[in-house]
Amino acid sequence: MSLAHTVSQLTPLTDEIWQVKAQGPEGVRQWQTRCVIIAAGVGAFLPRTLALEGLPALLGHQAWHEGHDWPHWRGQRVVFAGEGEAALQGALDAIEQGAQSVQLLHRREQFSAPDPIVAAWQAACAQGRAQFVAGQATGLDLSHGRLQGLHYLDGAGQSQHLSCDHLVMALGLSPKLGPISDWGLAMARKQLVVDPARFATSAPGVYAVGDINTYPGKKKLIVCGFHEATLAAFDVLERVRPGQNHLLQYTTTSQTLQRRLGIA
Numbered sequence: 577m578s579l580a581h582t583v584s585q586l587t588p589l590t591d592e593i594w595q596v597k598a599q600g601p602e603g604v605r606q607w608q609t610r611c612v613i614i615a616a617g618v619g620a621f622l623p624r625t626l627a628l629e630g631l632p633a634l635l636g637h638q639a640w641h642e643g644h645d646w647p648h649w650r651g652q653r654v655v656f657a658g659e660g661e662a663a664l665q666g667a668l669d670a671i672e673q674g675a676q677s678v679q680l681l682h683r684r685e686q687f688s689a690p691d692p693i694v695a696a697w698q699a700a701c702a703q704g705r706a707q708f709v710a711g712q713a714t715g716l717d718l719s720h721g722r723l724q725g726l727h728y729l730d731g732a733g734q735s736q737h738l739s740c741d742h743l744v745m746a747l748g749l750s751p752k753l754g755p756i757s758d759w760g761l762a763m764a765r766k767q768l769v770v771d772p773a774r775f776a777t778s779a780p781g782v783y784a785v786g787d788i789n790t791y792p793g794k795k796k797l798i799v800c801g802f803h804e805a806t807l808a809a810f811d812v813l814e815r816v817r818p819g820q821n822h823l824l825q826y827t828t829t830s831q832t833l834q835r836r837l838g839i840a
């Protein structure tokens with residue numbers, strides 16, 4: 577089991593063997609396997625980002641996404657982009673940690689965070705411990721590759737500048753099909769086309785179950801996902817042990833299954 581990893585590559589090594597690569601907190605992991613079952617739903621939930629030139633090179637140093645481990649903000653000038661709980665709570669935490677300045681940049685002063693957090697944020701602004709800035713980021717102010725500040729358009733459409741050492745993008749998460757669409761599998765409307773008798777995709781040994789797949793009559797329901805996974809598993813068995821008699825057993829009557837499940 578490998579949790580908190582995003583599968584980034586699926587590559588055929590031979591006619592029979594697939595290589596799966598995944599990126600996680602400790603780096604890249606890879607496996608070789610004869611069969612892969614993709615159950616990726618609508619894709620991986622990734623943090624929303626700002627489309628600013630030069631941003632990727634700052635990630636993990638001076639630019640940060642929601643859900644990542646942010647550094648301690650003591651003595652730092654920090655701009656938070658966002659309006660939800662993560663943005664407001666992050667800004668409040670930065671104040672507590674002794675940040676030199678804390679600014680929150682968003683199009684308008686409306687927040688989707690719980691009331692107590694909004695109230696704490698407004699109190700911090702009223703006390704001069706933080707500042708709300710209405711606007712939209714348009715560019716990074718970089719000097720020798722280091723972030724010095726942020727350019728933004730204010731409500732009147734005027735270009736403005738904010739000085740900062742760090743930019744935190746707490747803009748929520750959005751599902752991204754991401755790498756799956758690069759694996760060369762047949763797709764229709766961002767879903768993997770499968771044979772509904774086996775839930776096999778267009779690539780031998782690769783299956784797709786749940787919300788990621790499509791076939792005539794598809795219903796996005798949990799019970800359908802279980803059915804699809806069951807039929808895919810039977811086909812995987814046939815693929816790895818061809819021609820054998822694959823006994824269908826019931827948990828109600830099979831002592832073998834009951835023992836495996838720890839049922840007396």
Ligand SMILES: Cc1cc2nc3c(=O)[nH]c(=O)nc-3n(C[C@H](O)[C@H](O)[C@H](O)COP(=O)(O)OP(=O)(O)OC[C@H]3O[C@@H](n4cnc5c(N)ncnc54)[C@H](O)[C@@H]3O)c2cc1C
Nearest residue numbers: 581582583615616617618619620621786787796797798799
């Ligand atoms: C609001 C709402 C209410 C619903 N209510 C019901 C209900 O009452 N009853 C019902 O039957 N169904 C309901 N559904 C539908 C049901 O939730 C889905 O059919 C079901 O969750 C699909 O399961 P899944 O495993 O295919 O996908 P998901 O549950 O979306 O899981 C996919 C997982 O794959 C991960 N993933 C994606 N890409 C990668 C990658 N490259 N590498 C690693 N991991 C990846 C994702 O992060 C995610 O964790 C509801 C759906 C919604 C949106």
